[in-house]
Amino acid sequence: MVRAAAGLSAADQTWTAEDTWLLVVVGVSIAVVVLLISWARIHPFLALTVSALTVSLLAGESAQKAIVSFTTGLGRITGSVGVLIILGAVLGRILADSGGIEQVVGTLTRVVRPERLPWALTLVAALIGLPMFFEVGFVMLMPLVLQLARQTNYPVLRAGMPVVAGLATVHALVPPHPGPLIAIQAVHAPVGLTMLYGLLVAVPCAVVAGPLFTAYIWPRVPAHVPDSATAAFTTGPHGDGAAAHGSGHGRGHRHDSGSGSGSGSGADDAGAAAARRLPSLAVTVGTILLPIVLMTLKAVYDSMPKSRGTLYTVVEFLGTPMIALLVTVFVSLFTFGYSLGFSRRHVQASLAGSFAPVAGVIVIVGAGGGYSQALQDTGVDRAVTLAAGHLHISLLLLAWLIAALMRTIVGSGTIATITAAGIVGPLSHGLPPAEASLLALALGSGAAFAGHVNDAAFWMAKEYFGTTIGGTLRTWTVSHTLLSLTSLGCLLLLDIVV
Numbered sequence: 001m002v003r004a005a006a007g008l009s010a011a012d013q014t015w016t017a018e019d020t021w022l023l024v025v026v027g028v029s030i031a032v033v034v035l036l037i038s039w040a041r042i043h044p045f046l047a048l049t050v051s052a053l054t055v056s057l058l059a060g061e062s063a064q065k066a067i068v069s070f071t072t073g074l075g076r077i078t079g080s081v082g083v084l085i086i087l088g089a090v091l092g093r094i095l096a097d098s099g100g101i102e103q104v105v106g107t108l109t110r111v112v113r114p115e116r117l118p119w120a121l122t123l124v125a126a127l128i129g130l131p132m133f134f135e136v137g138f139v140m141l142m143p144l145v146l147q148l149a150r151q152t153n154y155p156v157l158r159a160g161m162p163v164v165a166g167l168a169t170v171h172a173l174v175p176p177h178p179g180p181l182i183a184i185q186a187v188h189a190p191v192g193l194t195m196l197y198g199l200l201v202a203v204p205c206a207v208v209a210g211p212l213f214t215a216y217i218w219p220r221v222p223a224h225v226p227d228s229a230t231a232a233f234t235t236g237p238h239g240d241g242a243a244a245h246g247s248g249h250g251r252g253h254r255h256d257s258g259s260g261s262g263s264g265s266g267a268d269d270a271g272a273a274a275a276r277r278l279p280s281l282a283v284t285v286g287t288i289l290l291p292i293v294l295m296t297l298k299a300v301y302d303s304m305p306k307s308r309g310t311l312y313t314v315v316e317f318l319g320t321p322m323i324a325l326l327v328t329v330f331v332s333l334f335t336f337g338y339s340l341g342f343s344r345r346h347v348q349a350s351l352a353g354s355f356a357p358v359a360g361v362i363v364i365v366g367a368g369g370g371y372s373q374a375l376q377d378t379g380v381d382r383a384v385t386l387a388a389g390h391l392h393i394s395l396l397l398l399a400w401l402i403a404a405l406m407r408t409i410v411g412s413g414t415i416a417t418i419t420a421a422g423i424v425g426p427l428s429h430g431l432p433p434a435e436a437s438l439l440a441l442a443l444g445s446g447a448a449f450a451g452h453v454n455d456a457a458f459w460m461a462k463e464y465f466g467t468t469i470g471g472t473l474r475t476w477t478v479s480h481t482l483l484s485l486t487s488l489g490c491l492l493l494l495d496i497v498v
Contacts, residue, residue, distance in 0.1 A: 015386055022059060022383040026375070026423060029055045033419060034409050044415055045360075048367035052374040059378035066374065073373025078366040081181045085358055085365065087325035088176045091291075091332055092132035093354035094347075096140050098336035100284040101128055105144045107281045114154065118162040121145070122210035125166025126202065130288055131328075133178070134171040135457055136357065138164070142464045146225050156225050157218040160465055161475060165210030168483055172413065172448035173198040173205070173441055176291070176321060178361055179417040183443035186372060186425030189436035191321050192299025195292070197437050198444075201490040209483040221474055224466040277340055287328065287335045294324035361414065368418030375422045396442045396495055399424045400488050403446025411455040416447035434498040438491050445491060449484035452477045 029051045036047035049070065056066030095101065104124055112120040129137045141163050149156040171177050175184065175195050184194050279287075298319020301312070317323055337347040391398075402423055406416035420443050428436055451458055452473060462472040 015390075019383040019386055022378065022380050023387060025055055025058045025378070026380055026383075028058060029371070029375075030406070030419060033415070037410055037412075037415070044412065045363045045367045048364070048371045048415075048418070052367070052371040055371070055374040055378055055380070059380075061378060065377070069374045069377045070370035073370040073376075074366040075369075076373070077182070077185060077369025078362065080185055081178065081365055081369075082362045084176045084181055084321055084325060085178055085362055086355065087322065087329055088131050089133070089136075089358040090329050090351060090354040091325065092136060093357075094329070094332045094336045094350055095128075095131060095284070095288065096136075097350045097353075098340060098342075099278040100287075100336060101140050102144065103278040103281055103284050104128060105141070109148060114152075117154070118158060118211040118214045121159060122162040122166040122206050125163040126170050126206055127166075127285065127288060129167040129170040130174065130292065131176075132167075133358070133361070134167050135460070137167045138457065138460065141167070146464065149225050155218050155223070156465055157221060157223045157467075157475060158214055160461075161214040161218065161479060162210040164461065164476065165206055165213070165479055165483065168448060168480060169202045169206040169209065169487075172444045172483065173202050173487060175295075176325060178365055178414050179444045179447055180440060181321075182365060182368065182414070182417050183421050183440035184437075185369075186421035186443070187428035187431070187436045187439045189428075189440040190299065190302070190433045192295050192302065192319065193433055194437040194440050195295055196299055197434075197494065198441055199292075201441060201445075201487050201494070204490055205483050205486045208486045209479045213479055213482055217475055217478070221467060221471040223471065223475075226463065226466045279336055279340060283335050287332050290328045290331060291321075291324040294318050294327070295321060364414060365418065368415070368422065371418065372422030372425060376426045380423070380426070394495070395424065395427055396439055396491060397488075399439055399442040400446035400484075400491075403443050404449035404484065405446075407447050407449045407451070411451065411453075411458075413444075413447040413451070417443050420446060435495075438495055438498070442488070442491055445484055445487040448480055448487070450477055451480045 032051045032054050033044075033047050036042040036050065037044055052070045052073075053066050056069055057063070061069070104127065105121075108120040108124055109117065125137065125141060128141065132140070142160070145159045145163055146156065148154055148159055172179060175181055175191055175198070180194065180198060183189070184191055296319075298315055301315045301319070318327065333347060337350070338344075342350075393401075399420055403416045403420035406419045407413055410416060410419075424439070424443065428439055431439065453459075453469070458472060458476055461467075461476045462469065465472070465475070467475060
């Protein structure tokens with residue numbers, strides 16, 4: 001069971017005035033982040049940078065030491081997590097530009113009966129969401145949901161809320177999404193085992209927040225497909241493909257790759273557009289799941305008695321998250337690119353367009369690493385450990401509470417995970433791999449709690465679904481709260497078992 005504190009001698013258990021001051025420092029640093037982001041509207045990178053320096057200086061560190069702490073943490077987290085974020089973004093972009101999303105959604109909606117459609121859409125969203133950031137997956141799938149609602153007279157919330165649940169679940173609990181990766185790095189958890197636990201917990205979470213909650217809420221909240229949305233998403237000669245591409249381009253997540261223009265490059269790309277065909281369902285699903293399979297094989301192999309021979313070396317290498325994603329990206333160049341008739345120019349344009357959307361995420365994650373390092377270097381971990389011990393609260397629940405509090409205040413799940421990981425991470429030294437994995441997932445679970453009006457995606461959902469603010473609170477906010485609480489319950493049960 002994940003315990004409240006570890007590694008403190010009897011002498012260390014005495015509470016001192018310095019411990020009190022360090023807890024005050026933590027509170028001040030969190031207040032700085034909240035005020036700068038929520039009130040002053042300062043970019044999170046700058047807010048986290050100022051907060052990290054505030055921690056070090058208030059704790060009595062020199063200015064030079066404060067700078068070294070921040071830059072060391074920034075470099076460490078950017079080097080380990082940043083490259084995974086980039087590779088995941090590249091894979092998601094190539095998948096979207098190839099029409100793979102339309103293929104998966106179109107196939108399932110054709111073969112699934114209307115009453116089972118929420119279950120199918122939850123599965124589709126979770127699958128598509130594995131290599132994609134939440135916001136990108138949301139923007140890519142919403143045009144298809146709105147077109148489905150318009151053409152078949154299917155209730156928009158009944159189709160849309162399962163998509164929200166599927167995307168949000170994998171975003172909060174399954175690597176290689178930024179939140180779980182940050183948490184894994186902070187608590188020194190094994191990626192493969194965390195992913196296995198995350199997938200296990202994700203199933204009941206997606207079911208509760210998706211089809212079950214949808215069945216209750218959609219008749220009770222008025223919603224409609226906005227006229228502006230239907231005009232934008234249902235025009236064009238290519239049906240679903242044109243709808244999705246129009247949305248992606250309009251929001252800056254996607255260039256006109258569906259039409260082959262990439263950067264307006266003329267006849268060559270026009271020919272590619274004419275030859276364009278969707279990837280098959282088997283190829284699409286296989287490519288999406290390839291990094292998951294490679295990392296899972298490594299996790300399974302690590303848990304079994306083995307001799308360190310050639311097979312071990314190959315599995316260990318391919319199952320490393322960076323290598324698994326890198327291999328999948330190169331595979332996707334063929335499965336989602338060349339094999340579909342796209343030119344090298346088109347594929348290159350798709351690759352180039354994948355980096356800009358994640359630049360902001362990477363700099364925020366890097367600043368979060370600097371903040372975390374500042375907390376560690378000032379000895380905050382000892383004060384938090386003692387406080388948790390006096391509260392008689394498990395480390396897992398403490399992690400969830402801090403992340404949930406930050407999510408509620410700041411609105412960003414990534415910022416919530418970064419802040420909570422910086423506080424809880426130093427307490428995880430010495431935890432067994434299984435307990436560290438559960439602790440990492442608790443951070444992601446808490447960071448999914450109660451998204452509301454301070455979350456940009458909240459307003460996206462309001463516009464897409466045509467709901468009022470109150471209706472969006474009853475749908476979007478409650479769905480995320482159910483996801484967070486359900487995942488917490490599952491993690492507490494797993495904590496007892498492992």
